[in-house]
Amino acid sequence: MSNGAETNDTGAVDEDSSGAADDRQPEVEAARQKVIGAMERSAEVYGLNRSYGRLYGILYFQDDPVSLDELTDRSGYAKSTVSTAMKKLERLHLVHRRSVPGEGKKAFFEAEREFWQVIQELLRHEVKREIDIMTRALDEAEQRLEAAEDERAEQDLEKVRHLERMFGRGERLVNVLTGSSVERLTSLLERLRRE
Amino acid sequence: MSNGAETNDTGAVDEDSSGAADDRQPEVEAARQKVIGAMERSAEVYGLNRSYGRLYGILYFQDDPVSLDELTDRSGYAKSTVSTAMKKLERLHLVHRRSVPGEGKKAFFEAEREFWQVIQELLRHEVKREIDIMTRALDEAEQRLEAAEDERAEQDLEKVRHLERMFGRGERLVNVLTGSSVERLTSLLERLRRE
Protein backbone atom coordinates (compact mmCIF):
# COMPACT_ATOMS: atom_id res chain seq x y z
CA MET A 1 0.00 0.00 0.00
CA SER A 2 0.89 3.68 -0.12
CA ASN A 3 2.20 3.17 -3.57
CA GLY A 4 1.59 6.63 -4.85
CA ALA A 5 4.61 8.42 -3.47
CA GLU A 6 7.30 5.87 -2.89
CA THR A 7 8.21 5.12 -6.42
CA ASN A 8 11.71 6.40 -6.33
CA ASP A 9 12.46 6.12 -2.67
CA THR A 10 15.44 3.92 -3.26
CA GLY A 11 17.50 6.92 -4.18
CA ALA A 12 20.38 6.35 -6.54
CA VAL A 13 19.15 3.87 -9.07
CA ASP A 14 21.42 3.82 -12.06
CA GLU A 15 19.77 5.46 -15.01
CA ASP A 16 19.68 4.12 -18.52
CA SER A 17 21.08 6.49 -21.08
CA SER A 18 21.69 9.89 -19.62
CA GLY A 19 23.48 8.39 -16.68
CA ALA A 20 21.91 10.66 -14.07
CA ALA A 21 19.58 9.50 -11.34
CA ASP A 22 16.07 10.42 -12.30
CA ASP A 23 14.69 11.90 -9.12
CA ARG A 24 16.86 14.94 -9.44
CA GLN A 25 14.49 17.15 -11.37
CA PRO A 26 11.27 17.16 -9.40
CA GLU A 27 9.30 18.72 -12.25
CA VAL A 28 10.28 15.97 -14.63
CA GLU A 29 9.42 13.35 -12.10
CA ALA A 30 6.09 15.02 -11.38
CA ALA A 31 5.25 15.01 -15.06
CA ARG A 32 6.02 11.32 -15.28
CA GLN A 33 3.91 10.50 -12.27
CA LYS A 34 1.04 12.45 -13.73
CA VAL A 35 1.08 10.34 -16.85
CA ILE A 36 1.66 7.08 -15.02
CA GLY A 37 -1.22 7.91 -12.73
CA ALA A 38 -3.49 8.37 -15.73
CA MET A 39 -2.31 5.04 -17.05
CA GLU A 40 -3.14 3.35 -13.77
CA ARG A 41 -6.60 4.80 -14.02
CA SER A 42 -7.01 3.64 -17.58
CA ALA A 43 -5.92 0.15 -16.68
CA GLU A 44 -8.56 0.04 -14.01
CA VAL A 45 -11.27 1.25 -16.36
CA TYR A 46 -10.42 -1.29 -18.99
CA GLY A 47 -10.74 -4.14 -16.51
CA LEU A 48 -7.08 -4.57 -15.60
CA ASN A 49 -5.41 -3.96 -12.32
CA ARG A 50 -3.98 -0.61 -11.34
CA SER A 51 -0.62 -2.24 -10.82
CA TYR A 52 -0.49 -3.20 -14.48
CA GLY A 53 -1.00 0.37 -15.53
CA ARG A 54 1.73 1.44 -13.17
CA LEU A 55 4.20 -1.13 -14.39
CA TYR A 56 3.44 -0.36 -17.98
CA GLY A 57 3.91 3.32 -17.29
CA ILE A 58 7.28 2.76 -15.71
CA LEU A 59 8.38 0.78 -18.71
CA TYR A 60 6.96 3.31 -21.11
CA PHE A 61 9.36 5.99 -19.94
CA GLN A 62 12.48 3.87 -19.93
CA ASP A 63 14.48 3.98 -23.11
CA ASP A 64 16.18 0.66 -22.68
CA PRO A 65 14.79 -2.68 -21.55
CA VAL A 66 14.37 -2.97 -17.80
CA SER A 67 15.21 -5.99 -15.69
CA LEU A 68 12.79 -7.63 -13.29
CA ASP A 69 14.79 -6.47 -10.30
CA GLU A 70 14.86 -2.91 -11.47
CA LEU A 71 11.14 -3.03 -12.06
CA THR A 72 10.57 -4.29 -8.53
CA ASP A 73 12.69 -1.43 -7.22
CA ARG A 74 10.97 1.21 -9.26
CA SER A 75 7.45 -0.04 -8.70
CA GLY A 76 7.69 -1.01 -5.05
CA TYR A 77 5.94 -4.32 -5.73
CA ALA A 78 7.37 -7.66 -4.71
CA LYS A 79 9.32 -9.53 -7.30
CA SER A 80 6.75 -12.28 -7.48
CA THR A 81 4.05 -9.74 -8.13
CA VAL A 82 6.02 -8.14 -10.91
CA SER A 83 6.80 -11.51 -12.42
CA THR A 84 3.17 -12.53 -12.71
CA ALA A 85 2.15 -9.08 -13.85
CA MET A 86 4.72 -9.21 -16.62
CA LYS A 87 3.39 -12.54 -17.76
CA LYS A 88 -0.06 -11.04 -18.11
CA LEU A 89 1.13 -7.86 -19.77
CA GLU A 90 2.99 -9.99 -22.26
CA ARG A 91 -0.16 -11.93 -23.05
CA LEU A 92 -1.87 -8.63 -23.72
CA HIS A 93 1.00 -7.66 -26.01
CA LEU A 94 1.61 -4.55 -23.97
CA VAL A 95 5.19 -5.46 -23.09
CA HIS A 96 7.87 -7.55 -24.73
CA ARG A 97 10.34 -9.78 -23.00
CA ARG A 98 13.90 -9.34 -24.08
CA SER A 99 17.12 -11.09 -23.23
CA VAL A 100 20.33 -9.12 -23.35
CA PRO A 101 23.42 -10.92 -24.71
CA GLY A 102 25.92 -10.47 -21.92
CA GLU A 103 23.39 -10.74 -19.15
CA GLY A 104 22.83 -14.44 -18.74
CA LYS A 105 19.38 -15.56 -17.72
CA LYS A 106 18.30 -12.10 -16.72
CA ALA A 107 15.00 -11.08 -18.29
CA PHE A 108 14.38 -7.60 -19.58
CA PHE A 109 11.16 -5.96 -20.53
CA GLU A 110 10.17 -3.10 -22.71
CA ALA A 111 6.85 -1.42 -23.37
CA GLU A 112 5.11 -1.75 -26.69
CA ARG A 113 4.55 1.90 -27.44
CA GLU A 114 2.44 1.53 -30.55
CA PHE A 115 -1.05 1.07 -29.23
CA TRP A 116 -2.41 0.17 -32.59
CA GLN A 117 -0.05 -2.77 -32.60
CA VAL A 118 -1.43 -3.86 -29.25
CA ILE A 119 -5.00 -3.54 -30.43
CA GLN A 120 -4.31 -5.48 -33.59
CA GLU A 121 -2.77 -8.34 -31.65
CA LEU A 122 -5.67 -8.35 -29.25
CA LEU A 123 -8.16 -8.45 -32.08
CA ARG A 124 -6.22 -11.17 -33.84
CA HIS A 125 -6.07 -13.44 -30.84
CA GLU A 126 -8.54 -12.81 -28.04
CA VAL A 127 -11.39 -11.14 -29.87
CA LYS A 128 -11.23 -13.47 -32.83
CA ARG A 129 -11.32 -16.47 -30.54
CA GLU A 130 -14.37 -15.13 -28.76
CA ILE A 131 -16.12 -14.52 -32.04
CA ASP A 132 -15.32 -18.07 -33.11
CA ILE A 133 -16.71 -19.57 -29.94
CA MET A 134 -19.87 -17.52 -30.19
CA THR A 135 -20.24 -18.42 -33.85
CA ARG A 136 -20.00 -22.10 -33.07
CA ALA A 137 -22.62 -21.81 -30.34
CA LEU A 138 -24.90 -19.93 -32.71
CA ASP A 139 -24.48 -22.51 -35.45
CA GLU A 140 -25.36 -25.30 -33.10
CA ALA A 141 -28.36 -23.43 -31.77
CA GLU A 142 -29.49 -22.71 -35.31
CA GLN A 143 -29.37 -26.37 -36.23
CA ARG A 144 -31.37 -27.42 -33.21
CA LEU A 145 -33.95 -24.77 -33.89
CA GLU A 146 -34.26 -25.68 -37.54
CA ALA A 147 -34.98 -29.26 -36.50
CA ALA A 148 -37.68 -28.32 -34.01
CA GLU A 149 -40.86 -27.25 -35.79
CA ASP A 150 -42.46 -24.97 -33.32
CA GLU A 151 -43.77 -21.47 -33.27
CA ARG A 152 -41.46 -20.73 -30.37
CA ALA A 153 -38.52 -22.09 -32.34
CA GLU A 154 -39.24 -19.75 -35.22
CA GLN A 155 -38.99 -16.69 -33.04
CA ASP A 156 -35.79 -17.84 -31.43
CA LEU A 157 -34.36 -18.72 -34.81
CA GLU A 158 -34.90 -15.20 -35.99
CA LYS A 159 -32.99 -13.88 -33.01
CA VAL A 160 -30.18 -16.36 -33.41
CA ARG A 161 -29.81 -15.39 -37.05
CA HIS A 162 -29.69 -11.76 -36.07
CA LEU A 163 -26.78 -12.55 -33.79
CA GLU A 164 -25.10 -14.48 -36.56
CA ARG A 165 -25.34 -11.52 -38.90
CA MET A 166 -23.87 -9.18 -36.29
CA PHE A 167 -21.00 -11.47 -35.41
CA GLY A 168 -20.38 -12.05 -39.08
CA ARG A 169 -19.97 -8.33 -39.56
CA GLY A 170 -17.76 -8.23 -36.49
CA GLU A 171 -15.53 -10.90 -37.90
CA ARG A 172 -15.18 -9.13 -41.23
CA LEU A 173 -14.35 -5.91 -39.41
CA VAL A 174 -11.68 -7.64 -37.37
CA ASN A 175 -10.24 -9.11 -40.53
CA VAL A 176 -9.99 -5.73 -42.17
CA LEU A 177 -8.48 -4.12 -39.12
CA THR A 178 -5.90 -6.81 -38.51
CA GLY A 179 -5.03 -7.15 -42.18
CA SER A 180 -4.04 -3.55 -42.77
CA SER A 181 -0.96 -1.64 -41.81
CA VAL A 182 -1.13 1.26 -39.40
CA GLU A 183 -0.35 3.65 -42.21
CA ARG A 184 -3.13 2.43 -44.43
CA LEU A 185 -5.65 2.63 -41.65
CA THR A 186 -4.69 6.12 -40.53
CA SER A 187 -4.85 7.44 -44.06
CA LEU A 188 -8.19 5.76 -44.39
CA LEU A 189 -9.37 7.41 -41.23
CA GLU A 190 -8.36 10.76 -42.58
CA ARG A 191 -10.28 10.14 -45.79
CA LEU A 192 -13.27 9.12 -43.75
CA ARG A 193 -13.29 12.27 -41.74
CA ARG A 194 -13.27 14.46 -44.80
CA GLU A 195 -16.03 12.66 -46.69
CA MET B 1 -24.01 -21.36 -7.41
CA SER B 2 -25.15 -24.27 -9.62
CA ASN B 3 -26.64 -21.74 -11.95
CA GLY B 4 -26.25 -23.70 -15.12
CA ALA B 5 -29.23 -26.03 -14.92
CA GLU B 6 -31.81 -24.44 -12.68
CA THR B 7 -33.00 -21.69 -14.93
CA ASN B 8 -36.52 -22.91 -15.44
CA ASP B 9 -37.02 -24.96 -12.34
CA THR B 10 -39.97 -22.88 -11.27
CA GLY B 11 -42.16 -24.64 -13.79
CA ALA B 12 -45.10 -22.72 -15.16
CA VAL B 13 -43.91 -19.18 -15.64
CA ASP B 14 -46.31 -17.29 -17.82
CA GLU B 15 -44.92 -16.71 -21.25
CA ASP B 16 -44.98 -13.45 -23.14
CA SER B 17 -46.45 -13.64 -26.59
CA SER B 18 -46.98 -17.23 -27.62
CA GLY B 19 -48.69 -17.91 -24.35
CA ALA B 20 -47.11 -21.32 -23.79
CA ALA B 21 -44.61 -22.14 -21.08
CA ASP B 22 -41.17 -22.25 -22.62
CA ASP B 23 -39.68 -25.37 -21.11
CA ARG B 24 -41.95 -27.56 -23.11
CA GLN B 25 -39.73 -28.04 -26.15
CA PRO B 26 -36.44 -29.25 -24.75
CA GLU B 27 -34.64 -28.69 -28.04
CA VAL B 28 -35.64 -25.06 -28.15
CA GLU B 29 -34.65 -24.58 -24.56
CA ALA B 30 -31.32 -26.30 -25.17
CA ALA B 31 -30.63 -23.99 -28.09
CA ARG B 32 -31.33 -20.96 -25.95
CA GLN B 33 -29.12 -22.19 -23.16
CA LYS B 34 -26.34 -22.79 -25.63
CA VAL B 35 -26.44 -19.19 -26.75
CA ILE B 36 -26.92 -17.79 -23.29
CA GLY B 37 -23.96 -19.84 -22.10
CA ALA B 38 -21.82 -18.29 -24.82
CA MET B 39 -22.99 -14.87 -23.75
CA GLU B 40 -22.02 -15.59 -20.16
CA ARG B 41 -18.59 -16.54 -21.38
CA SER B 42 -18.28 -13.42 -23.47
CA ALA B 43 -19.28 -11.25 -20.56
CA GLU B 44 -16.55 -12.81 -18.49
CA VAL B 45 -13.95 -12.27 -21.18
CA TYR B 46 -14.86 -8.64 -21.61
CA GLY B 47 -14.41 -7.95 -17.93
CA LEU B 48 -18.01 -8.21 -16.82
CA ASN B 49 -19.59 -10.75 -14.58
CA ARG B 50 -21.04 -14.00 -15.85
CA SER B 51 -24.36 -13.07 -14.30
CA TYR B 52 -24.60 -10.04 -16.55
CA GLY B 53 -24.17 -12.20 -19.62
CA ARG B 54 -26.83 -14.53 -18.33
CA LEU B 55 -29.32 -11.77 -17.58
CA TYR B 56 -28.70 -10.13 -20.91
CA GLY B 57 -29.19 -13.46 -22.63
CA ILE B 58 -32.51 -14.04 -20.91
CA LEU B 59 -33.68 -10.62 -21.99
CA TYR B 60 -32.38 -11.09 -25.49
CA PHE B 61 -34.77 -13.95 -26.15
CA GLN B 62 -37.87 -12.32 -24.73
CA ASP B 63 -39.99 -10.45 -27.19
CA ASP B 64 -41.63 -8.14 -24.71
CA PRO B 65 -40.16 -6.21 -21.80
CA VAL B 66 -39.56 -8.31 -18.71
CA SER B 67 -40.29 -7.28 -15.15
CA LEU B 68 -37.77 -7.45 -12.36
CA ASP B 69 -39.66 -10.24 -10.66
CA GLU B 70 -39.85 -12.30 -13.78
CA LEU B 71 -36.14 -11.78 -14.34
CA THR B 72 -35.53 -12.92 -10.80
CA ASP B 73 -37.54 -16.07 -11.45
CA ARG B 74 -35.93 -16.86 -14.75
CA SER B 75 -32.38 -16.17 -13.68
CA GLY B 76 -32.46 -17.70 -10.23
CA TYR B 77 -30.67 -14.67 -8.75
CA ALA B 78 -32.02 -12.70 -5.83
CA LYS B 79 -34.04 -9.64 -6.60
CA SER B 80 -31.42 -7.36 -5.14
CA THR B 81 -28.79 -8.90 -7.35
CA VAL B 82 -30.89 -8.47 -10.45
CA SER B 83 -31.67 -4.89 -9.50
CA THR B 84 -28.04 -3.87 -9.23
CA ALA B 85 -27.13 -5.86 -12.30
CA MET B 86 -29.80 -4.05 -14.30
CA LYS B 87 -28.47 -0.73 -13.17
CA LYS B 88 -25.06 -1.64 -14.49
CA LEU B 89 -26.36 -3.12 -17.72
CA GLU B 90 -28.27 0.08 -18.27
CA ARG B 91 -25.13 2.13 -17.81
CA LEU B 92 -23.49 -0.03 -20.43
CA HIS B 93 -26.45 0.59 -22.72
CA LEU B 94 -27.03 -3.12 -23.03
CA VAL B 95 -30.56 -2.99 -21.66
CA HIS B 96 -33.28 -0.35 -21.54
CA ARG B 97 -35.65 0.29 -18.72
CA ARG B 98 -39.26 0.57 -19.69
CA SER B 99 -42.40 1.37 -17.80
CA VAL B 100 -45.64 -0.14 -18.99
CA PRO B 101 -48.76 2.06 -18.84
CA GLY B 102 -51.15 -0.02 -16.80
CA GLU B 103 -48.49 -1.51 -14.57
CA GLY B 104 -47.87 1.17 -11.98
CA LYS B 105 -44.37 1.43 -10.64
CA LYS B 106 -43.29 -1.89 -12.02
CA ALA B 107 -40.10 -1.68 -14.02
CA PHE B 108 -39.58 -3.60 -17.21
CA PHE B 109 -36.43 -4.24 -19.12
CA GLU B 110 -35.55 -5.14 -22.64
CA ALA B 111 -32.31 -5.99 -24.31
CA GLU B 112 -30.68 -3.64 -26.77
CA ARG B 113 -30.17 -6.05 -29.64
CA GLU B 114 -28.17 -3.80 -31.93
CA PHE B 115 -24.63 -4.21 -30.72
CA TRP B 116 -23.36 -1.40 -32.82
CA GLN B 117 -25.68 0.89 -30.94
CA VAL B 118 -24.18 -0.35 -27.69
CA ILE B 119 -20.66 0.18 -28.92
CA GLN B 120 -21.42 3.67 -30.14
CA GLU B 121 -22.87 4.67 -26.80
CA LEU B 122 -19.89 3.20 -25.01
CA LEU B 123 -17.49 5.08 -27.24
CA ARG B 124 -19.45 8.27 -26.86
CA HIS B 125 -19.47 8.18 -23.08
CA GLU B 126 -16.96 5.94 -21.36
CA VAL B 127 -14.17 5.80 -23.90
CA LYS B 128 -14.38 9.47 -24.74
CA ARG B 129 -14.21 10.35 -21.07
CA GLU B 130 -11.14 8.23 -20.63
CA ILE B 131 -9.50 9.83 -23.60
CA ASP B 132 -10.28 13.25 -22.20
CA ILE B 133 -8.78 12.46 -18.83
CA MET B 134 -5.65 11.06 -20.39
CA THR B 135 -5.38 14.05 -22.70
CA ARG B 136 -5.57 16.44 -19.78
CA ALA B 137 -2.87 14.55 -17.92
CA LEU B 138 -0.69 14.60 -21.01
CA ASP B 139 -1.16 18.31 -21.52
CA GLU B 140 -0.20 19.05 -17.98
CA ALA B 141 2.85 16.81 -18.22
CA GLU B 142 3.82 18.47 -21.46
CA GLN B 143 3.71 21.91 -19.89
CA ARG B 144 5.83 20.87 -16.96
CA LEU B 145 8.36 19.27 -19.23
CA GLU B 146 8.55 22.25 -21.53
CA ALA B 147 9.35 24.41 -18.53
CA ALA B 148 12.14 22.18 -17.27
CA GLU B 149 15.21 22.53 -19.43
CA ASP B 150 16.88 19.24 -18.99
CA GLU B 151 18.17 16.50 -21.20
CA ARG B 152 15.99 14.09 -19.29
CA ALA B 153 12.97 16.28 -19.86
CA GLU B 154 13.58 16.25 -23.60
CA GLN B 155 13.37 12.50 -23.76
CA ASP B 156 10.23 12.36 -21.69
CA LEU B 157 8.69 15.11 -23.74
CA GLU B 158 9.15 13.11 -26.86
CA LYS B 159 7.34 10.18 -25.30
CA VAL B 160 4.54 12.32 -23.96
CA ARG B 161 4.03 13.81 -27.39
CA HIS B 162 3.94 10.37 -28.88
CA LEU B 163 1.10 9.53 -26.51
CA GLU B 164 -0.66 12.74 -27.42
CA ARG B 165 -0.51 11.87 -31.09
CA MET B 166 -1.93 8.42 -30.46
CA PHE B 167 -4.74 9.62 -28.29
CA GLY B 168 -5.48 12.36 -30.76
CA ARG B 169 -5.92 9.75 -33.45
CA GLY B 170 -8.04 7.74 -31.06
CA GLU B 171 -10.30 10.68 -30.45
CA ARG B 172 -10.74 11.36 -34.13
CA LEU B 173 -11.55 7.71 -34.68
CA VAL B 174 -14.14 7.76 -31.94
CA ASN B 175 -15.66 10.87 -33.46
CA VAL B 176 -15.99 9.24 -36.84
CA LEU B 177 -17.42 6.06 -35.42
CA THR B 178 -19.97 7.77 -33.21
CA GLY B 179 -20.92 10.28 -35.84
CA SER B 180 -21.97 7.82 -38.52
CA SER B 181 -25.05 5.69 -38.84
CA VAL B 182 -24.84 1.94 -38.77
CA GLU B 183 -25.72 1.79 -42.43
CA ARG B 184 -23.01 4.17 -43.51
CA LEU B 185 -20.40 2.31 -41.54
CA THR B 186 -21.37 -1.11 -42.78
CA SER B 187 -21.33 0.03 -46.38
CA LEU B 188 -17.98 1.61 -45.69
CA LEU B 189 -16.72 -1.64 -44.27
CA GLU B 190 -17.81 -3.44 -47.40
CA ARG B 191 -16.01 -0.95 -49.57
CA LEU B 192 -12.94 -1.37 -47.45
CA ARG B 193 -12.88 -5.11 -47.82
CA ARG B 194 -13.01 -4.91 -51.56
CA GLU B 195 -10.30 -2.30 -52.02
Add this chain to the structure above:
DNA sequence: CGTTTTATTCGGCATTGACCGAATATTTCG
Protein backbone atom coordinates in the same frame (compact mmCIF):
# COMPACT_ATOMS: atom_id res chain seq x y z
C1' DC C 1 28.62 -31.00 -12.14
C1' DG C 2 28.17 -27.89 -8.40
C1' DT C 3 27.48 -23.09 -7.60
C1' DT C 4 25.47 -18.85 -8.45
C1' DT C 5 22.11 -16.04 -10.33
C1' DT C 6 17.63 -15.30 -11.63
C1' DA C 7 12.69 -16.40 -12.40
C1' DT C 8 8.59 -18.76 -11.08
C1' DT C 9 5.52 -21.03 -8.13
C1' DC C 10 3.22 -21.71 -3.74
C1' DG C 11 0.87 -20.93 0.72
C1' DG C 12 -1.00 -17.48 3.29
C1' DC C 13 -2.99 -13.20 4.62
C1' DA C 14 -5.80 -9.09 3.69
C1' DT C 15 -8.86 -6.83 0.52
C1' DT C 16 -12.40 -6.77 -2.72
C1' DG C 17 -16.57 -8.30 -4.98
C1' DA C 18 -20.75 -11.16 -5.72
C1' DC C 19 -24.61 -12.53 -3.96
C1' DC C 20 -28.21 -13.04 -0.57
C1' DG C 21 -32.20 -11.74 2.63
C1' DA C 22 -33.92 -8.22 5.44
C1' DA C 23 -34.78 -3.54 6.03
C1' DT C 24 -35.79 0.78 3.95
C1' DA C 25 -37.29 3.97 0.49
C1' DT C 26 -40.26 5.11 -3.35
C1' DT C 27 -44.16 5.15 -6.16
C1' DT C 28 -48.95 4.25 -7.12
C1' DC C 29 -53.60 3.80 -6.01
C1' DG C 30 -57.84 3.87 -3.36
Add this chain to the structure above:
DNA sequence: CGAAATATTCGGTCAATGCCGAATAAAACG
Protein backbone atom coordinates in the same frame (compact mmCIF):
# COMPACT_ATOMS: atom_id res chain seq x y z
C1' DC D 1 -53.01 10.56 3.35
C1' DG D 2 -52.70 5.54 4.34
C1' DA D 3 -52.03 1.11 2.36
C1' DA D 4 -50.16 -1.79 -1.07
C1' DA D 5 -46.87 -2.83 -4.43
C1' DT D 6 -42.45 -2.42 -5.99
C1' DA D 7 -37.53 -1.07 -6.18
C1' DT D 8 -33.30 -0.06 -3.89
C1' DT D 9 -30.06 -0.12 -0.34
C1' DC D 10 -27.60 -2.25 3.46
C1' DG D 11 -25.13 -5.56 6.36
C1' DG D 12 -23.30 -9.93 6.29
C1' DT D 13 -21.18 -14.15 4.29
C1' DC D 14 -18.46 -16.59 1.18
C1' DA D 15 -15.42 -16.96 -2.75
C1' DA D 16 -12.01 -14.77 -5.61
C1' DT D 17 -8.06 -11.79 -6.23
C1' DG D 18 -3.89 -9.12 -5.18
C1' DC D 19 -0.02 -9.07 -3.10
C1' DC D 20 3.70 -10.72 -0.25
C1' DG D 21 7.81 -13.63 1.31
C1' DA D 22 9.63 -18.16 1.27
C1' DA D 23 10.49 -22.18 -1.23
C1' DT D 24 11.39 -24.19 -5.52
C1' DA D 25 12.80 -24.46 -10.24
C1' DA D 26 15.48 -23.14 -14.18
C1' DA D 27 19.38 -21.32 -16.46
C1' DA D 28 24.12 -19.81 -16.92
C1' DC D 29 28.70 -20.02 -15.54
C1' DG D 30 33.09 -21.65 -13.92
